[in-house]
Amino acid sequence: MDDNQADGLREAMKEQRRSKRPLRVIGVTSGKGGVGKTNVAANLAIIAAKQGQRVLIIDGDLGLANVEIIYGLRPKHHLGHLLSGDITARDVLAAGPCGVKVLPAGNGLQQLTRLDDGQRLRLVTALEEMEDDFDVVFLDSGAGIGDNVLFFIGAAQEALLVVSPEPTSLTDAYATIKVLCQDAGVRCFDVVVNQAGNEAMARDIFQKLSAVAGRFLDARVRWLGWIPRDENVHRAVMAQKPFVELFPSSPATRALNGVADALLNEPPPPQLSGGLKFLWSRLLRESRAA
Ligand SMILES: Nc1ncnc2c1ncn2[C@@H]1O[C@H](COP(=O)(O)OP(=O)(O)OP(=O)(O)O)[C@@H](O)[C@H]1O
Numbered sequence: 686m687d688d689n690q691a692d693g694l695r696e697a698m699k700e701q702r703r704s705k706r707p708l709r710v711i712g713v714t715s716g717k718g719g720v721g722k723t724n725v726a727a728n729l730a731i732i733a734a735k736q737g738q739r740v741l742i743i744d745g746d747l748g749l750a751n752v753e754i755i756y757g758l759r760p761k762h763h764l765g766h767l768l769s770g771d772i773t774a775r776d777v778l779a780a781g782p783c784g785v786k787v788l789p790a791g792n793g794l795q796q797l798t799r800l801d802d803g804q805r806l807r808l809v810t811a812l813e814e815m816e817d818d819f820d821v822v823f824l825d826s827g828a829g830i831g832d833n834v835l836f837f838i839g840a841a842q843e844a845l846l847v848v849s850p851e852p853t854s855l856t857d858a859y860a861t862i863k864v865l866c867q868d869a870g871v872r873c874f875d876v877v878v879n880q881a882g883n884e885a886m887a888r889d890i891f892q893k894l895s896a897v898a899g900r901f902l903d904a905r906v907r908w909l910g911w912i913p914r915d916e917n918v919h920r921a922v923m924a925q926k927p928f929v930e931l932f933p934s935s936p937a938t939r940a941l942n943g944v945a946d947a948l949l950n951e952p953p954p955p956q957l958s959g960g961l962k963f964l965w966s967r968l969l970r971e972s973r974a975a
């Protein structure tokens with residue numbers, strides 16, 4: 686086989702993999718801070734990896750308990766280094782547990798609003814390279830619906846909304862759906878109620894959210910599941926290990942396995958477009974327009 690044929694075969698295999706398993710980009714968000722986004726994203730990523738999926742988690746959270754902390758990582762590089770051309774795409778990825786790869790955004794997210802053409806090209810090329818390496822990408826963003834978070838989640842194809850039982854969490858979640866729906870065109874929201882006392886309470890919160898979203902907005906919210914308040918989550922954060930690894934039979938792990946089944950084994954909503962490249966090109970376009 687000559688080089689051209691080998692290239693052709695490689696491309697055909699990539700294409701086949703892509704058509705079998707389209708890359709899913711899932712943005713994890715919430716209205717209120719501290720409801721459990723990072724824990725949900727970091728642990729869902731582990732479950733997906735254990736199911737044999739190739740998983741990337743983009744850590745856009747500059748807060749204290751970010752994905753790196755939960756995985757016990759101290760990455761040397763972040764997106765900012767990639768943008769300045771110091772390192773290659775693969776060097777920016779840190780190796781998390783169970784084969785999950787982590788892309789620390791660092792201050793790179795802020796830089797997206799002022800990239801020159803060289804940086805933009807470097808980013809798009811790098812992301813094209815990564816595209817074929819993964820089946821699912823989770824985006825963990827900081828709290829609130831500031832511009833960067835809005836771009837970030839709006840450019841993802843699916844939004845996973847984490848809500849907690851506190852009364853303000855519900856109104857904040859509604860506000861987030863509204864902004865993402867009206868300003869970023871997100872129409873489908875998968876809801877996880879975290880830190881609930883019991884399932885009835887969790888479902889009640891979901892029903893309320895679903896009712897207002899259905900009545901006032903052109904948005905569909907889908908019940909994905911609930912996670913009980915479980916001290917093991919906090920213990921695992923303190924130990925810098927994902928709770929699904931440290932406490933595999935805890936109530937939180939059992940519940941998150943149910944959430945993962947609903948999210949990963951159900952057909953995803955109709956795809957908007959193609960994966961990571963789409964995500965970043967949209968991020969860049971929007972940030973340039975801002
Ligand atoms: N199911 C749970 N049971 C008990 N405690 C929980 C649960 N989920 C989250 N927590 C606690 O809440 C804290 C905040 O969680 P996490 O950092 O995942 O929230 P976040 O939404 O990512 O916060 P931020 O908005 O600051 O990024 C955790 O450190 C943990 O102590």
Ligand SMILES: [Mg+2]
Nearest residue numbers: 722723746748
């Ligand atoms: Mg967080």
